[in-house]
Amino acid sequence: MEELRGKEVVEAIQSECLSFVQKEACLPTLAVLRVGEKEADMSYERSIKKRFQDFGLEVKDYHLEENCSNQEFQEVFRFLNEDPEIDGILVFRPLPPQIDEEEMLSVMKKEKDVDGVTSSNLAGLLLQDPDAFAPCTAEAVMELCKYYKIPLSGKEVCIIGRSLVVGKPLSVLMLNADATVTVCHSKTENSKEVAKRADVLVVAIGKAKAIGSSYSKEGATVIDVGINVDADGNLCGDVDYDTMKTVAEKLTPVPGGLGAVTTAVLAKHVVKAYQLLH
Amino acid sequence: MEELRGKEVVEAIQSECLSFVQKEACLPTLAVLRVGEKEADMSYERSIKKRFQDFGLEVKDYHLEENCSNQEFQEVFRFLNEDPEIDGILVFRPLPPQIDEEEMLSVMKKEKDVDGVTSSNLAGLLLQDPDAFAPCTAEAVMELCKYYKIPLSGKEVCIIGRSLVVGKPLSVLMLNADATVTVCHSKTENSKEVAKRADVLVVAIGKAKAIGSSYSKEGATVIDVGINVDADGNLCGDVDYDTMKTVAEKLTPVPGGLGAVTTAVLAKHVVKAYQLLH
Numbered sequence: 001m002e003e004l005r006g007k008e009v010v011e012a013i014q015s016e017c018l019s020f021v022q023k024e025a026c027l028p029t030l031a032v033l034r035v036g037e038k039e040a041d042m043s044y045e046r047s048i049k050k051r052f053q054d055f056g057l058e059v060k061d062y063h064l065e066e067n068c069s070n071q072e073f074q075e076v077f078r079f080l081n082e083d084p085e086i087d088g089i090l091v092f093r094p095l096p097p098q099i100d101e102e103e104m105l106s107v108m109k110k111e112k113d114v115d116g117v118t119s120s121n122l123a124g125l126l127l128q129d130p131d132a133f134a135p136c137t138a139e140a141v142m143e144l145c146k147y148y149k150i151p152l153s154g155k156e157v158c159i160i161g162r163s164l165v166v167g168k169p170l171s172v173l174m175l176n177a178d179a180t181v182t183v184c185h186s187k188t189e190n191s192k193e194v195a196k197r198a199d200v201l202v203v204a205i206g207k208a209k210a211i212g213s214s215y216s217k218e219g220a221t222v223i224d225v226g227i228n229v230d231a232d233g234n235l236c237g238d239v240d241y242d243t244m245k246t247v248a249e250k251l252t253p254v255p256g257g258l259g260a261v262t263t264a265v266l267a268k269h270v271v272k273a274y275q276l277l278h
Numbered sequence: 279m280e281e282l283r284g285k286e287v288v289e290a291i292q293s294e295c296l297s298f299v300q301k302e303a304c305l306p307t308l309a310v311l312r313v314g315e316k317e318a319d320m321s322y323e324r325s326i327k328k329r330f331q332d333f334g335l336e337v338k339d340y341h342l343e344e345n346c347s348n349q350e351f352q353e354v355f356r357f358l359n360e361d362p363e364i365d366g367i368l369v370f371r372p373l374p375p376q377i378d379e380e381e382m383l384s385v386m387k388k389e390k391d392v393d394g395v396t397s398s399n400l401a402g403l404l405l406q407d408p409d410a411f412a413p414c415t416a417e418a419v420m421e422l423c424k425y426y427k428i429p430l431s432g433k434e435v436c437i438i439g440r441s442l443v444v445g446k447p448l449s450v451l452m453l454n455a456d457a458t459v460t461v462c463h464s465k466t467e468n469s470k471e472v473a474k475r476a477d478v479l480v481v482a483i484g485k486a487k488a489i490g491s492s493y494s495k496e497g498a499t500v501i502d503v504g505i506n507v508d509a510d511g512n513l514c515g516d517v518d519y520d521t522m523k524t525v526a527e528k529l530t531p532v533p534g535g536l537g538a539v540t541t542a543v544l545a546k547h548v549v550k551a552y553q554l555l556h
Contacts, residue, residue: 122404123397126446154467162453168404171449171461175440178465180472183449187456189432194458197475 001245004223004252006260009147013264014055017271021056028274029058030088030114030266031080035073035099036066041092048090048263055267060086066096073099081109087277088114088270111276114269116169125172131276133269138170140261141202141223142177148250150200150221153178158198160184160191160211160238166204166225191215201248203238212240213247221250227259279523282501282530284538287425291542292333295549299334306552307336308366308392308544309358313351313377314344319370326368326541333545338364344374351377359387365555366392366548389554392547394447403450409554411547416448418539419480419501420455426528428478428499431456436476438462438469438489438516444482444503469493479526481516490518491525499528505537 021028032048034041049059062076073095080086089112095101110120116133124132134142145152157179161167167183174181179200184191195201195215203211204225216222226238237254245251252258299306310326312319327337340354351373358364367390373379388398394411402410412420423430435457439445445461452459457478462469473479473493481489482503494500504516515532523529530536 119401119405120397123400126400126404126442127397154465156472164404168450168453171453172446175446175449175461175463178463180460180462180466180469182458182460183453184458185453185456187432188458191458194434 001248002250004144004148004221004250004257006144006252006257009144010260010264012147013143013261013268017055017057017267020271020275026274026278027056027058028087028270029060029085030090030270031083031086032059032061033064033077033080033089033091034061035064035068035092035095038092044092048266051260051263052267052270055264055271057267057270067098070098070100070103074103077104078107081107081112084277086112088112088266088273090115090266091117093117111273114266114273122169125169125176128176133272134173135165135169136265136269137166137204137225137258137262138173140258140265141166141170141225142173143265144223144252144258144261145177145200145221150250152200154180155199156180156182156197157200157202158182158184158195159202159204160195160215161202161204161206161225163204170202170204205238207238208236209240210238211244213243216244216247218247219249220247222248222252223258224252224254225258227254279526280528282422282426282499282528282535284422284530284535287422288538288542290425291421291539291546295333295335295545298549298553304552304556305334305336306365306548307338307363308368308548309361309364310337310339311342311355311358311367311369312339313342313346313370313373316370322370326544329538329541330545330548333542333549335545335548345376348376348378348381352381355382356385359385359390362555364390366390366544366551368393368544369395371395389551392544392551400447403447403454406454411550412451413443413447414543414547415444415482415503415536415540416451418536418543419444419448419503420451421543422501422530422536422539423455423478423499428528430478432458433477434458434460434475435478435480436460436462436473437480437482438473438493439480439482439484439503441482448480448482483516485516486514487518488516489522491521494522494525496525497527498525500526500530501536502530502532503536505532 052059108118116135121133157174162185171181171183196217200221202223208228224237224239230236235255330337386396394413399411435452440463449459449461474495478499480501486506502515502517508514513533
């Protein structure tokens with residue numbers, strides 16, 4: 001079994017970003033906008049700030065109180081959206097209920113939407129718009145497949161999970177890459193049988209170790225998008241690694257798999273945003 | 279074998295539209311904008327004008343010369359887009375090369391986009407926005423399934439074809455209806471085998487009689503989206519009806535199947551546009 005580690009993918013993306021930044025002598029900048037103090041948000045923010053240095057990028061962080069007013073939020077957001085020194089904007093979601101997310105999305109510049117949350121970027125996936133940003137996690141799966149030269153054209157790809165941030169956009173990206181794509185979800189009647197047909201199985205359901213070897217055929221490539229904490233407090237994926245490794249030919253570990261690639265894709269998007277805006 | 283005829287579906291949609299129009303004593307109006315004189319466009323236009331009367335709706339048609347300027351086109355389009363007497367706009371595409379389609383799409387009101395071509399309506403499919411318009415042909419498949427009570431939740435639906443007007447949007451609509459969705463296309467390696475797994479097989483590839491009984495399991499529902507002309511000059515679908523009827527349990531004929539449902543869905547969208555705008 002070959003372990004598909006994220007580290008090498010991250011290094012490849014990093015060297016692409018660094019070479020652009022050094023050649024252009026520029027400093028593409030991401031604004032991170034956080035409302036409140038959710039631990040998951042703060043942890044992702046720390047990891048972005050730490051890693052972006054290695055990519056030659058700047059991060060500016062903006063924090064608002066959990067109970068800030070909608071007006072206050074929209075003013076900060078519009079400032080970042082207009083500021084020529086900001087290339088990309090990442091807003092942690094879900095936002096508190098008093099914040100009008102639609103108002104934010106309706107004004108957000110497509111070019112600064114580096115996490116692919118606006119309608120124009122979502123539609124861009126279907127339209128195969130080369131300037132559109134896909135949600136970072138979905139694109140991280142594509143980057144991993146590209147780096148490890150996983151054949152996709154004409155192959156059967158099964159995605160378990162149909163969320164707006166992974167399953168749905170990934171199904172479009174995989175279709176655009178000429179894969180034969182099946183999306184499974186909680187209502188699927190025979191999901192083991194369906195998943196077993198896949199040459200490439202992608203799991204994104206957010207349930208610790210829920211998908212074991214009975215979901216994969218011998219020799220498949222299995223990509224685990226999940227990041228969960230197990231009963232012992234350790235990080236784990238949606239895939240039960242220990243049983244899956246007995247049937248899969250290629251498999252991403254958690255931790256050490258897709259997580260860091262997602263942050264690297266965010267960095268790549270900030271560089272692309274800089275290019276689109278300049 | 280049960281024939282899934284379009285006529286009954288059209289009548290159901292028609293009586294819905296008529297009852298709204300009569301209750302509200304209103305006249306929802308579609309503007310049809312055609313550039314040039316393509317026979318396929320003119321034929322669809324005639325059929326819309328004829329059928330919309332029966333739905334209690336008005337059609338206003340606007341024609342421009344094939345060689346009209348982009349400025350001329352955009353002026354007419356903006357006039358219709360702003361005119362409070364126009365509820366929906368249908369523009370025949372593709373447009374001649376001198377017309378800037380993106381300019382048109384960027385200003386088009388989401389509420390008037392009754393054929394679901396703008397980014398906000400395409401994204402609305404992924405976002406499950408109840409006010410979004412899906413492309414009429416894709417939604418016609420859903421209406422047909424609804425009318426004939428074809429089970430979709432948890433069932434395997436295979437769509438052959440991945441166009442922007444049918445395959446891609448339909449895959450999202452089917453996923454939103456809790457089907458387990460597979461999309462096949464020209465690059466799919468084993469398309470017969472894949473198609474044979476389907477409880478519901480939808481064919482939208484635009485090739486006369488290309489899909490025969492070897493693509494369907496016994497007892498499947500087969501929906502033929504194609505409208506082609508065969509070697510003898512007769513209308514036919516993408517499905518080879520004569521062989522398919524020996525294995526499929528339910529099958530749409532061509533003509534007499536989905537075509538008229540698409541026009542009925544357009545009518546339903548014009549009524550919905552009227553509701554959104556008023």
